[in-house]
Amino acid sequence: xxxxxAIYAIVALLGVPLGIYIACALSTQPSxxxxxxxxxxxxIYRLAGVNSQSIMTWQVYALAILKLHVGLILLAWLVFMCQxxxxxxxxxxxxxxWDTALHTAVSFATNTNQQHYSGQAQLSHLSQTFAIVxxxxxxxxxxxxxxVAIARTLLVARxxxxxxxxxNYYHDLTRTVVRVMLPLAAVVALLLTSQGxxxxxxxxxxxxxxxxxxxxxxxxxxxPVASMVAIKQLGTNGGGWYGPNxxxxxxxxxxxxxxxxxxxxxIIPFALLIAIALISxxxxxxxxxxxxxxxxxxxxxxxxxxxxxxxxAALVELSQPGANLEGKELRFGTDLSALWGSWTxxxxxxxVNAMHDSFNPMGGMMLLMDMFVNVTxxxxxxxxxxxxxxxxxxxxxxxxxxxxxxxLFGKPxxxxxxxxxxxxxxxxxxxxxxxxxxxxxxxxxxxTSNPGFHGLSQVLYEFTSAFANxxxxxxxxxxxxxxxxxxxxxxxxVGRFLPMLVPLAVAGWLAAKRTAPAGRGTLPMDSxxxxxxxxxxxxxxxxxxxxxxxxxxxxxxxxxxxx
Amino acid sequence: MNVDxxxxxxxxxxxxxAKASWGNALRFMVVMAVLLGLIYPLVxxxxxxxxxxxxxxxxxxxDVSGRVVGSSLVSQTFVSDExxxxxxxxxxxxxxxxxxxxxxxxxxxxxxxxxADANAIAQRxxxxxxxxxxxxxxxxxxGIDPHISPEAAELQVARVAQARGIDEATVTxxxxxxxxxTGWLGSPLVNVLRLNVSLDDRFPVSSxxxxxxxxxxxxSTASDTME
Numbered sequence: 001x002x003x004x005x006a007i008y009a010i011v012a013l014l015g016v017p018l019g020i021y022i023a024c025a026l027s028t029q030p031s032x033x034x035x036x037x038x039x040x041x042x043x044i045y046r047l048a049g050v051n052s053q054s055i056m057t058w059q060v061y062a063l064a065i066l067k068l069h070v071g072l073i074l075l076a077w078l079v080f081m082c083q084x085x086x087x088x089x090x091x092x093x094x095x096x097x098w099d100t101a102l103h104t105a106v107s108f109a110t111n112t113n114q115q116h117y118s119g120q121a122q123l124s125h126l127s128q129t130f131a132i133v134x135x136x137x138x139x140x141x142x143x144x145x146x147x148v149a150i151a152r153t154l155l156v157a158r159x160x161x162x163x164x165x166x167x168n169y170y171h172d173l174t175r176t177v178v179r180v181m182l183p184l185a186a187v188v189a190l191l192l193t194s195q196g197x198x199x200x201x202x203x204x205x206x207x208x209x210x211x212x213x214x215x216x217x218x219x220x221x222x223x224p225v226a227s228m229v230a231i232k233q234l235g236t237n238g239g240g241w242y243g244p245n246x247x248x249x250x251x252x253x254x255x256x257x258x259x260x261x262x263x264x265x266x267i268i269p270f271a272l273l274i275a276i277a278l279i280s281x282x283x284x285x286x287x288x289x290x291x292x293x294x295x296x297x298x299x300x301x302x303x304x305x306x307x308x309x310x311x312x313a314a315l316v317e318l319s320q321p322g323a324n325l326e327g328k329e330l331r332f333g334t335d336l337s338a339l340w341g342s343w344t345x346x347x348x349x350x351x352v353n354a355m356h357d358s359f360n361p362m363g364g365m366m367l368l369m370d371m372f373v374n375v376t377x378x379x380x381x382x383x384x385x386x387x388x389x390x391x392x393x394x395x396x397x398x399x400x401x402x403x404x405x406x407x408l409f410g411k412p413x414x415x416x417x418x419x420x421x422x423x424x425x426x427x428x429x430x431x432x433x434x435x436x437x438x439x440x441x442x443x444x445x446x447x448t449s450n451p452g453f454h455g456l457s458q459v460l461y462e463f464t465s466a467f468a469n470x471x472x473x474x475x476x477x478x479x480x481x482x483x484x485x486x487x488x489x490x491x492x493x494v495g496r497f498l499p500m501l502v503p504l505a506v507a508g509w510l511a512a513k514r515t516a517p518a519g520r521g522t523l524p525m526d527s528x529x530x531x532x533x534x535x536x537x538x539x540x541x542x543x544x545x546x547x548x549x550x551x552x553x554x555x556x557x558x559x560x561x562x563x
Numbered sequence: 564m565n566v567d568x569x570x571x572x573x574x575x576x577x578x579x580x581a582k583a584s585w586g587n588a589l590r591f592m593v594v595m596a597v598l599l600g601l602i603y604p605l606v607x608x609x610x611x612x613x614x615x616x617x618x619x620x621x622x623x624x625x626d627v628s629g630r631v632v633g634s635s636l637v638s639q640t641f642v643s644d645e646x647x648x649x650x651x652x653x654x655x656x657x658x659x660x661x662x663x664x665x666x667x668x669x670x671x672x673x674x675x676x677x678x679a680d681a682n683a684i685a686q687r688x689x690x691x692x693x694x695x696x697x698x699x700x701x702x703x704x705x706g707i708d709p710h711i712s713p714e715a716a717e718l719q720v721a722r723v724a725q726a727r728g729i730d731e732a733t734v735t736x737x738x739x740x741x742x743x744x745t746g747w748l749g750s751p752l753v754n755v756l757r758l759n760v761s762l763d764d765r766f767p768v769s770s771x772x773x774x775x776x777x778x779x780x781x782x783s784t785a786s787d788t789m790e
Contacts, residue, residue, distance in 0.1 A: 003748050044598070048591035056583070064583035071592045121659060130600035137599040169583070170591060177599065186607050193611030196636055199619040200612060204659060210632045210759060212768075214640045218633070219659035220621050224608040244661050247704030249636035250621065255749030314666075314673040315700060318681040320714075322697030326673065327663040329703050330650070330710045330752055331744060337704075355663035355704045358673075454667040476665030557669050 003259055003336055010263040011270055018267060019274025025179035026148045026172060026279070033179070040178050048170065055165035058508030061149060062501050064169040065142060069109050072138065076105035076131040080123070089124035090203035091221065096122065103485035103492075108132055110496035111139035111379055113232070113239030113350055113471035114462075114488060116480040120221040120242045125201060128241060133228050137177050137185075140235035140268070143381025144180075145172035146500055147272065148279060150385060154409065154507035155280035157515065166508060180268075181235065188230035191260055196253035197226040225251060233264035236379040238350030238471040246340075246353040247329050258332055258340075258353065265343045265351070269377035272384055284526035289387055292535045296376040300366050301342040307363030308334040313561045327355030338363065341472075345370035348379035350471025357450070357458070357474040361561065364474070365554035368461060371468040372428070372542045379469060382496075387534075388503050391525075392421050393541070394534040398523050409525065410518060411510040424502040429545035431494050432463045435487050436549070439463075447478030453560070457553035462488065467495035624756055627764040633756050634658075637707045641759065644687075644726035645768050647711070647719050649755040650698055651680050654706025664702040677701070688718050710752035713738070727766050737761050 024031055045052050056064065079086065080101035084094040096104065100116055107114040108131070119128060149166040193199045204221040225241045229251055232240055246252035252261055273293075277286035312324040323334040332340070337354035344351055345367045356367055370376060375386040396413055399406040406413040436459050439445050448455035458474040465472055466488040473479070479488075523530060612619040622635045633639055638649045640656045649656075653664040666673035677700045681692045684699055696714040716738045724731040741758035742751045762768075 006748065040598075044591075044594050047594045048587055050587050050591065060583050064588060067583055067585055067588035068592055071589050075592065075596065118661070120661070129604040130596060132600075133604055134596045134600035137603075138595060170587070177595070182599075182603060186603070189607040190611055190614065193607075193615050193619055196618045196622045198621050199608040199615075200621075201608065202620070205621055205623070205631075205634070207631060207633055209639045209656075210756065210763070211639065211641045211643050211646055213643045216640060216655070216657075218637065218639065218657045220634050220637055221659055222621055224604040226611055226619075227604040227607040230607075242658075242661050242705070244663055244705045247663065248658070248661050249705060249707060249709055250634075250658060253622070253636050255744055259748060311697075312673075312701070313668045314670065315677050315697065318674075318677045318692060319695040319697045319700050320693060324668070325697050325701040326666065326668070327702065327704045329705060329708050330698055330712060331708075331749055333750065353704065355665055357665040357667060358663065360668055449665060450667040450670045452669060454669050457667075474665070474667075475663070476667075557667070561669060 001335075003255055004339060006259045007262045007339065010259070011267050014263075015267050015270040016274055019271035020278065022144075022180055022271055022275040023278035025175055026144075026275070037179050041174055044174055044178075045170070050170040052168055052171040052174070054168055056168055057164075058149075058153070058166045058504050061166050061169050062504060065146070065501075066497070068138075072135060073105045073109045076108060076135060077101050079127055079131040080104055083124040083127045086124065086126050088126035088129070088201070090201070091124070093122060093124045099482045099485040100480055103489055105131075106489045106492050107466075107471065108135040108237075108239060109139060110469050110492045111143060111235070111237060111348070111382070112466060112469040112492050112496070113237045114466055114473065114492070115239055115243070115471070116485060116488075118243030119240060120223075125223050128228060129224055132239065133231060136228070136231045136235050136237040136239070137181050138173070140237065140380035141173050141176035141181060143379055143385070143500065144176045144268075144272070145169060145381070146504055147276065147381035147384050148172055150388065150503055150507045151276045151280045153511045154388070154503075155276070155282050155285075157409070166504065181231065184234055185227070185230040188234060188260060188264060189226045192229055192257055193226040195257035196250070197229055197257065198222040198250060199224060199226045220250070229261070230264075232351055233261045233349070234268060236265070236269065236347050236349040238344065240351055244355065244475070245351050247355065249329070249331075252353055255331060258336060261351075261353075262336070262340050262343065265340070265347050265349050266377055268380050269347050269383050272381065276384060282526065288526055288528065288531040289384070292531055293376050293387075295535070296373060297342075297346055300346060300370050300376065301339055303366045304338040304342040304359075304363045305335055307360045307366070308338040310360055312358070312360065324358070324360050327358030329353065341367055342370065344472060345470060346373075346376035346378070347383065348374055348468055348470045350465065352472050355475060356461075356472055357476045361454075361554045361558035364457060364461075365550060365558070367472070368457070368464055368550065368554065369542070369546075371464045371470050372546050373538055374468045374470075375538070382469070382500055385503050386499055389421060389424055389499055390538050390541075391534055392417070392503070392506060393425060394530070394537040395523065395525065396421075397537060398530060398533050402521065402523060404521050404523065407516060407523070408510060410515040410522075411513045412516070417506050417509060420502045420505060424498045425541060427494055427498050428467055431491050432460070432467050433545070433549060435463045435491060436460050439483070439487065442483070445481075445483045447481060447484065449476030449478060450474075453553055453557040457557065460549055460553055463491050466491035469496050624760055626760055632760055635754055635757060636709055637756075638709045639756055641755070643768075644722055645762070646759045647716060647723060647753075647755050649711055650708050651676070651700065651702045652706040653702045656707055658707050661705050661707055663704040663706060688722055690718065694718065709754050709756060710743070711755055713742070713751060713753055716753040716758070723762070727762065727768075729766055734762070737765070
């Protein structure tokens, strides 16, 4: 209980000043810390040959994102396949096969960090840092940059025609990385090292077991682990150094390290509510959004916590009665494993400190639902962007309900906008359910490790996690096959770029339109009633899309078990 | 509209002509990869290794003679009666091959494995199945959980004391010394390797190697998959 209080307190108390700081860091106004950070930023701009003061239209901004990401995917793909020939490989790990390498590159370039490999055994120190840590900084920073660009364009009221662009991608990205992510990650990395997370470039220890009757040697892989785990947690990335992620004592050694890592899951997504409130000046709107998110979050966490406190159905009468400890670490117990599971699926982080495959059915179902919604705080930047997407749909529905022409912040929502908004929302059930159906239908493609209803849940979870850019899994799944790798690449790409770039485009289109003055019939977007409508739209859209699939998976599993 | 504003707008229009070129994107990528993928890990890893040398190298445990016998963060396999055993592992207690069982509660294999583990424990400790704490029959998430609950340690005291020919109070006192997480966070747990090393340090096992062996506990390797 103390741990849980500490985690919530850290997020609440540090999140507010962090939000104020982020708003400051991303502002184009001069500030006191400029001189300090320009030492790093100016050489970056100069070496890259970019003018950080220039302004991009939304089209150029989006193009800059896509071009950088094509480069990053190719670079990472190459590093993974050639790691056997490259330096920083003390354990002599060979290159990855092409499809696993492609999936890994795309998975990390989309802020997903879904892993079809075990890091400590299949990636060199160079791959883990040069390829992966780089992406773990740049992808959340991209989400944050796009969010700020949208906020500047959509939320700040300005007369039509005066908005010439949405900002400069390289400026926003560099500021986020240098002023926000790097300092935070460095502090967290040192704190984690103090708790026992390895920080070393040495090869694995090989140790004979103490019991002389056990003639086995255990290996203890090391590496610059702490530096990766820090940004893995802070950047809603989730891809860990070791296969089972932060359940591994070397990646999450103590209750204190668990408090730090759990708080790191949500601190930036939470702080962004405050940052955007300051940047846009729409405090009531952001408070309303925060209230909806907090409500969803508390519901999810209490369901998962109470589910995991119940015994595992397979173990009844084989021991003293107890909670579901299968797949969980004792130093966290079931409550802190459930809290982590709930937060990691809400925030699209996807790191785990317990095995979700072995959660009780109701707990597992809640994790799936968190990922369907995906805007309960959500990924760094993209969580709020996703919320804006739902907000646009709610504004459309709400305007029609009160008999007005649909509008958003005084700008008319017309056919072009609504077509793209609908596409971005409908792509989710289409891709997840379509690919799941295909996988189950093809003989031998699914690779499920658990029989019956839970097998279907494993397939559904994998594609949901890919589309939500989450990265966690029901990890018993035999997912390192060409089919799984390529099918997930599709879900990863669509799930990342469509819901992120459509709101940017809508913001750009709306900025060019004339603002209608607010009248008596105008829908007040920051009212509790409208927030209730938005929450309702989120729930209804997701239930319509996924309830049948949930009935066939976790609900059927729960019913056949008796709870 | 005054001249300054006109100039401002003209300047704005000029900047808007700026394209997102491939050259800028690729150069930016290389600069960032060097900063974030090489310099940042190098700086934090060096600093961490210098500030916390023990923790940074895997928290190694040494016996009384200074020999490295393991890591306090990685469980080991114990089969002899002289040692406390840890939780079932789907990874053979090898940190190079970490894994949970990933068995769903609805999977019959999970019940079969737990049944076998529970029977083996009941036989070895001479207790009935319903006295076994649940952590001893559930595989951890990592497969290298170094801890057991104080109750699970208590269950094994009689067997270990008898195998080593020492009295139970001595063993119980060593359990108290091997407790971790006794502070404000977490709940107290026994580090199995630390406990066994302290037993070996005080009562070397070489004097009791003649003790008869019981069958090895069933170590589950139900997971055939990877992350």
